[in-house]
Amino acid sequence: EVQVLESGGGLVQPGGSLRLSCAASGFTFTSHAMSWVRQAPGKGLEWVSGISGSGGNTYNADSVSGRFTISRDNSKNTLYLQMNSLRTEDTAIYYCAKDTYSSGFHRFDDWGQGTLVTVSS
Amino acid sequence: SSELTQDPAVSVALGQTVRITCQGDSLRSHYASWYQQKPGQAPVLVIYGKNNRPSGIPDRFSGSSSGNTASLTITGAQAEDEADYYCNSRDSSGNHPFGGGTTLTVL
Numbered sequence: 001e002v003q004v005l006e007s008g009g010g011l012v013q014p015g016g017s018l019r020l021s022c023a024a025s026g027f028t029f030t031s032h033a034m035s036w037v038r039q040a041p042g043k044g045l046e047w048v049s050g051i052s053g054s055g056g057n058t059y060n061a062d063s064v065s066g067r068f069t070i071s072r073d074n075s076k077n078t079l080y081l082q083m084n085s086l087r088t089e090d091t092a093i094y095y096c097a098k099d100t101y102s103s104g105f106h107r108f109d110d111w112g113q114g115t116l117v118t119v120s121s
Numbered sequence: 122s123s124e125l126t127q128d129p130a131v132s133v134a135l136g137q138t139v140r141i142t143c144q145g146d147s148l149r150s151h152y153a154s155w156y157q158q159k160p161g162q163a164p165v166l167v168i169y170g171k172n173n174r175p176s177g178i179p180d181r182f183s184g185s186s187s188g189n190t191a192s193l194t195i196t197g198a199q200a201e202d203e204a205d206y207y208c209n210s211r212d213s214s215g216n217h218p219f220g221g222g223t224t225l226t227v228l
Contacts, residue, residue, distance in 0.1 A: 035217065037164075044222040045156070045164060045207050050215075059215045095163060105170030106211055107154040111163040 002026040002110045004079075004096045009115030016086050020115060022079040022096030027110075029077040030054065033099035035108065036070060036081045038092035038117075046092075049081060050099065064090075086119045093117075125153075125208055125220035132226040133198045141193045141223045143208030151211045153191035155184060156219075158205045167206075168193055195225075203227045 008020040022034070035050040049070035050059040058070050069082040079096055093116050097108040125145040133139035143153055154169040166175050168184035181196045191210070195202055208220040 037219075044205075045158070045209075045219040047209070047217045047219055050217060057215075059217075061216060061218070103170065105152055105154075105173065106217070107166050107169035108156070108164075108209070108217075109166050109169075109175060111165070113163055 002098065004098060004110055004112040006094065006096045006112045006115040009094065009117045011118045011120065012086055013121050014086060014088055014119055016119070017082070017084045018086065018117060020081040020083070020094055020096075020117070022081075022112060024077045024079065024096075024098070027098065029072075030074050033101070034070075034072060034079045035097045035099055036079075037095045037097050037108070037111075038090075039095070039114075040089070040092040043092075048094070051079070083117070086117075088119050091117060091119045125210060125218055127206075127208060127220040127223045129221065130224045130226070132228055133195070134228050135200065136197055138194065138196045139198055139225065141195075141206050141225065143191045143193075143210075143220045144189055145210065145220075146189055147210045147212045147218075148186060148189050148191050150213075152186060153184070153208045153210045155182075155191075155193045156207045156209065157202075158207065158222075159203075164207065198225075198227050200227050 005023045036048040051070045067085045071080045093114040095114045096112040098110040156164040158164040172184045
């Protein structure tokens with residue numbers, strides 16, 4: 001059974017930093033790109049960052065570029081999101097999602113339950 | 122442009138058919154995937170590619186695409202289909218933006 005489990009959320013002051021983790025199991029981790037998707041309170045889904053299976057390619061939404069860094073440790077089957085210079089507008093539930101590409105089609109086919117990040121003074 | 126546009130809200134009578142659309146330039150090159158999200162829950166994939174359903178998704182859910190528009194159709198909507206629906210696609214930069222979401226009400 002595929003499982004992705006986020007951790008590391010919490011309360012942080014504006015300008016602070018936080019690192020989220022996502023522990024994955026039940027699939028060949030290196031064969032899948034992974035992404036972080038967030039959802040601010042009462043708002044829609046926002047794709048934040050993505051990383052290839054090898055970790056060699058990363059992608060970021062403009063809203064977090066230069067502040068957030070996605071990475072992975074394939075020896076630990078773990079995905080990370082280092083968040084620096086946090087702003088109040090970064091307050092959201094952060095979901096870890098497994099990317100799958102097959103037959104040329106992409107989808108996020110497995111999601112964690114999310115971890116809440118609150119940026120407030 | 123990487124933007125995907127969805128109608129904010131749609132309603133359907135119980136047992137009737139409803140179509141939820143998603144528009145964006147990236148859809149001319151890449152298929153959309155669709156996600157259902159109920160309050161307090163993580164999103165769930167319902168449709169991807171040309172018209173593929175993950176196991177466990179009822180066959181009343183279907184997808185289609187034409188030009189810059191992707192559509193999610195629910196044929197015979199049920200009360201449990203009331204939820205928010207989001208489309209997603211890849212853009213030319215390798216990013217994966219979501220549409221703004223559509224709230225489906227089943228009357």
